[in-house]
Structures are given as C-alpha cells and as structure tokens.
Amino acid sequence: MKKQLSIRDWQVLSAYLDDNLSLQEKTRLESKLSTDADMREALEGLRRTRLLLRNSPQLKAPRNFTLTSRMVGLKKQDRASRFFPLLKFSTVVASILFVFALLGDFVFKQTPQMAAIQQREAIVTQESAEAEFTEAEGPAAQHEVPMMPAATIPPTLEMMDAEEAAGKEPSPLSNAPIEPLPSTMPSLMKIAPTATVVEMPQLAAAPEESYPLPPESYSKDFGGMGAGMEDTTSDVGEQTVEEYDTAKENNLQAPVYSVTEEAEPQAAYPKVNVWRILEIIFGGLIVISGVLTFILKSKKTS
Amino acid sequence: MDETSLINSAKQGDLDSFNRLILAYQDLVYGHICRMLGDPSAAEDITQETFIAAFRNIRQFRGGSFRGWLVRIAINACYDELRRKKRRSTVPLEPMTADDDVYDDMPWMIDPGERPEDALQRRELGNAIQHCLEKLQPEFRAVVILVDIQGMDYQEASYSINKPIGTIKSRLARARLSLRNCLQGFWELLPSSFRPIEEGMR
Numbered sequence: 102m103k104k105q106l107s108i109r110d111w112q113v114l115s116a117y118l119d120d121n122l123s124l125q126e127k128t129r130l131e132s133k134l135s136t137d138a139d140m141r142e143a144l145e146g147l148r149r150t151r152l153l154l155r156n157s158p159q160l161k162a163p164r165n166f167t168l169t170s171r172m173v174g175l176k177k178q179d180r181a182s183r184f185f186p187l188l189k190f191s192t193v194v195a196s197i198l199f200v201f202a203l204l205g206d207f208v209f210k211q212t213p214q215m216a217a218i219q220q221r222e223a224i225v226t227q228e229s230a231e232a233e234f235t236e237a238e239g240p241a242a243q244h245e246v247p248m249m250p251a252a253t254i255p256p257t258l259e260m261m262d263a264e265e266a267a268g269k270e271p272s273p274l275s276n277a278p279i280e281p282l283p284s285t286m287p288s289l290m291k292i293a294p295t296a297t298v299v300e301m302p303q304l305a306a307a308p309e310e311s312y313p314l315p316p317e318s319y320s321k322d323f324g325g326m327g328a329g330m331e332d333t334t335s336d337v338g339e340q341t342v343e344e345y346d347t348a349k350e351n352n353l354q355a356p357v358y359s360v361t362e363e364a365e366p367q368a369a370y371p372k373v374n375v376w377r378i379l380e381i382i383f384g385g386l387i388v389i390s391g392v393l394t395f396i397l398k399s400k401k402t403s
Numbered sequence: 404m405d406e407t408s409l410i411n412s413a414k415q416g417d418l419d420s421f422n423r424l425i426l427a428y429q430d431l432v433y434g435h436i437c438r439m440l441g442d443p444s445a446a447e448d449i450t451q452e453t454f455i456a457a458f459r460n461i462r463q464f465r466g467g468s469f470r471g472w473l474v475r476i477a478i479n480a481c482y483d484e485l486r487r488k489k490r491r492s493t494v495p496l497e498p499m500t501a502d503d504d505v506y507d508d509m510p511w512m513i514d515p516g517e518r519p520e521d522a523l524q525r526r527e528l529g530n531a532i533q534h535c536l537e538k539l540q541p542e543f544r545a546v547v548i549l550v551d552i553q554g555m556d557y558q559e560a561s562y563s564i565n566k567p568i569g570t571i572k573s574r575l576a577r578a579r580l581s582l583r584n585c586l587q588g589f590w591e592l593l594p595s596s597f598r599p600i601e602e603g604m605r
Binding site: 111112115116121146147149150151153154155159160161162163165166167169172 | 572
C-alpha cells in the first residue's frame with residue numbers, strides 16, 4: 102500500500118531536486134530515501150516533471166516589441182517650443198499691462214480739468230488753514246506770519262470769469278492790499294502755498310502749454326508765463342507783477358519765484374503722453390508674443 | 404554597451420538604449436506571459452504593455468536583476484489580465500480562426516528544422532504542458548514557469564514575484580506535484596524518456 106506523503110515531504114523533495122536543502126536536511130532525506138520506496142518514487146516523479154518542463158519549447162517573440170517615442174508619450178521638444186510657456190505668460194502679462202495703461206490713460210486724460218478743481222479746493226483749504234493758524238497764534242503771530250500769499254494768490258480764470266459773469270465785485274483776494282512781509286521770516290516765504298497758487302491760471306487756461314518755464318522767466322514778471330495765455334491771464338499777470346514790485350520795494354524776497362521753482366514738478370503735465378507710449382509698447386508686445394505663441398501652438402498640434 | 408550602461412541611459416530617457424534591452428529580453432518576457440495567459444495574441448499585447456510600463460518606471464529600478472524586475476512587471480500585468488478575463492467571458496485555450504475553428508498549428512511552436520513527427524510530438528507535448536499549467540492557480544503557475552521553464556533560481560524568482568524564498572519553495576513543490584498528477588494523463592503523448600518507470604509494468 103502506498104504511503105501518502107505530506108506537503109512538507111513534497112516540499113523537501115522539491116527543494117532536494119533543486120539542491121536547496123541544508124546539509125543536515127539533505128543527509129536526513131537521503132537516509133529516508135534509502136529506506137522508503139514511496140519517497141523514491143515521488144522524487145522520481147518530480148524529477149521527470151521538472152525535466153519535462155525544462156525541455157518544453159522556449160517560446161519566441163513573434164515580433165519585436167521595441168518602443169517608439171509615441172508609444173511612451175515622449176515628445177521631442179525642439180528649441181523653439183521650449184519658449185512656448187514663456188511666450189504664453191508674456192502675452193498674458195502684456196495684456197494685463199495694456200489694460201492698466203488704457204485705464205491710466207482714460208483716468209489721467211481728465212487731469213487738467215480735475216487738477217484745476219482740486220487745486221482750487223486746495224487753495225481754499227490752505228487759506229482756511231492759514232487763517233486758523235494766524236488766529237491761533239494771535240496778533241504777534243499775525244505780524245510774524247502775515248497773509249502774504251493772499252496778495253500773490255491770483256484767482257483762477259474760471260473763478261474770475263464766474264465773478265465777472267455774475268457781475269460781482271472781484272474777489273477780495275485778488276484786490277487784497279499787499280502787506281509788507283517781515284524780513285524776520287524769510288524762510289517762511291518759501292512755503293509752497295503761493296507756488297500752487299501761481300500755477301493755477303496756467304492749468305486752468307491752457308493745460309497743453311503748461312510746461313514750467315525757466316526760472317529766469319519768473320524773475321521779473323509773469324510775462325513769460327502769460328505769453329501763452331489769454332488776455333484775462335495777462336491781466337492777472339500784470340496785477341501780480343505790481344504786487345511783486347511792491348513787495349520788492351519793501352525789501353522782501355519774492356516768495357512766489359522761489360516757491361514757483363519748487364512747485365514746478367507738481368504743476369507739470371507731460372507734453373508727451375506717457376500712457377499712450379505704454380499702450381503702444383504693451384500692444385506691440387501682445388501682438389508679437391501672441392503671434393509667436395500661436396505659431397508655436399499650431400506647430401505643436403501638427 | 405553593457406546592461407548597466409544601457410539601463411543608466413534608459414533612466415535618462417534614452418529610448419534607443421531601452422530598445423536594446425527589449426531586444427535582449429523580449430523572448431523571455433513574451434514566453435512567460437504566453438505561458439501565463441495561454442493566449443498568444445493577448446500575450447503580445449501584454450508584452451508590449453509590460454515594456455511600456457517598464458520604460459516609464461525604469462527610474463524606480465534600484466539595481467539587482469533587471470531580468471527579474473522586468474518579469475515582475477510582466478507577472479503583475481498577467482495577474483491583471485487574468486482578473487479581467489475572469490470578469491469577462493472565458494477564452495478558448497487554443498487560438499481560434501475567424502470561423503471558430505481551432506488552429507492546427509501554433510505558430511510559436513513551429514521549428515522549421517524539425518521532422519514532422521518531431522514537430523507533432525513537440526506540439527503535443529507543448530499543448531499538454533500548457534494545458535496542465537493553465538490548471539494551476541496563477542500564483543503557482545508563475546513560480547513554476549520562472550524556476551522550471553525560465554530556469555531562474557529561488558532568489559531571482561523570489562525577487563520577481565516579490566515573495567520570500569519560503570513561499571517560492573512551497574509554491575513550487577505544490578505546482579510540481581499538480582503538474583506531475585496532470586501530466587500522468589498525457590504519458591502516451593510524452594517521449595519515452597519522460598514516461599515513468601512503472602508505466603512499462605502496467
């Protein structure tokens with residue numbers, strides 16, 4: 102009667118065939134095989150099976166399985182297509198900047214009119230502030246810091262026109278007597294208020310011609326400034342010159358001029374439209390980078 | 404160029420180097436897959452998928468047996484395919500023609516140098532082995548193909564199926580026992596040298 106071998110026995114026999122037993126296990130199995138015929142038969146059966154498998158035909162690949170770039174999703178990038186993301190990004194950025202430039206142009210186009218209004222408001226605010234300051238300081242302070250700018254504050258053209266149109270008396274500011282400025286406070290003379298005020302007619306009347314004139318043109322009178330102005334402006338200029346002369350006679354420094362110089366950048370409105378230039382630059386960038394991006398993209402897809 | 408250099412180049416994305424490795428191992432991989440699936444046309448597809456997956460993941464190869472690593476990918480692909488097949492309808496063991504007839508010749512079994520009777524015997528032997536292999540569970544089948552057909556040692560087989568050597572020993576013993584029992588039904592097809600001793604006594 103045949104003995105049934107355990108799985109463990111089969112494992113040992115299988116490993117013995119492959120010479121994968123320790124020396125001790127091997128010795129034990131060999132002694133067992135010498136006495137057990139069933140074990141020998143089982144071993145022989147396994148040996149033949151293994152031999153059969155090892156002699157079974159080796160299958161050959163029916164074709165080559167070499168890969169192509171397309172199979173593995175490799176894309177050969179040419180040099181130009183490396184710039185594709187950069188071009189795409191620059192197109193977007195240029196578009197955004199172009200929009201900002203357009204907005205800027207739209208907003209700052211209205212500046213001359215708006216500036217005139219704003220400056221008018223600034224004058225009023227400043228005057229009231231100075232008045233408050235003077236009141237707070239008392240008579241002594243009034244003497245020390247007189248309302249000097251009052252004499253030099255020419256009303257804006259619009260203001261004057263409006264007053265004339267209304268048949269009103271000219272603003273007391275425009276006819277205000279020039280009070281002598283104390284020489285004790287020369288530094289105060291250079292305070293900005295007057296400067297802003299001087300620029301006013303210019304801005305209101307002719308923003309395009311409003312480039313600051315060289316300082317020497319201010320030294321004597323407002324003729325230089327008023328040259329490009331209308332008649333009304335020159336009236337204002339004459340008035341201011343008289344006041345200036347009066348002030349000069351009183352041995353005062355003419356704060357208007359020095360201050361005017363300081364105020365130049367504030368009053369300047371660029372003749373060359375920067376926004377327009379920016380629009381052109383960004384627009385050009387959009388076109389160039391957009392076209393290049395489109396070309397590269399169509400190359401990629403093809 | 405040696406294998407290590409080719410592998411390193413392939414890791415850098417050099418497809419030509421990887422294709423050289425494919426040429427070196429395609430018979431092994433295809434043979435293993437075909438034995439596992441028993442379907443040459445499916446084996447072709449899975450072999451191609453195996454090499455594609457191998458190229459895409461070659462950076463994960465950390466040295467050791469490249470053959471074992473490739474076979475591991477192939478075995479996993481086979482398991483997936485077998486699971487897919489199990490979910491779908493059954494597939495005949497023999498390739499079928501368009502008229503649902505069984506092919507008389509298995510193309511991969513033909514050896515032009517063989518005599519017709521040898522070819523017949525070989526084909527029958529091959530069919531018998533394949534039949535018995537397919538009766539095994541895929542896990543057992545994989546081990547017996549690796550060790551007894553591909554000639555790997557336990558260590559490499561362990562690496563290929565990612566299991567400890569003890570598991571390899573155990574699975575191999577069971578697989579051999581099952582095959583021994585299965586092949587007993589085909590003794591008359593086998594060459595006399597493969598027949599058991601006691602057959603003559605029957």
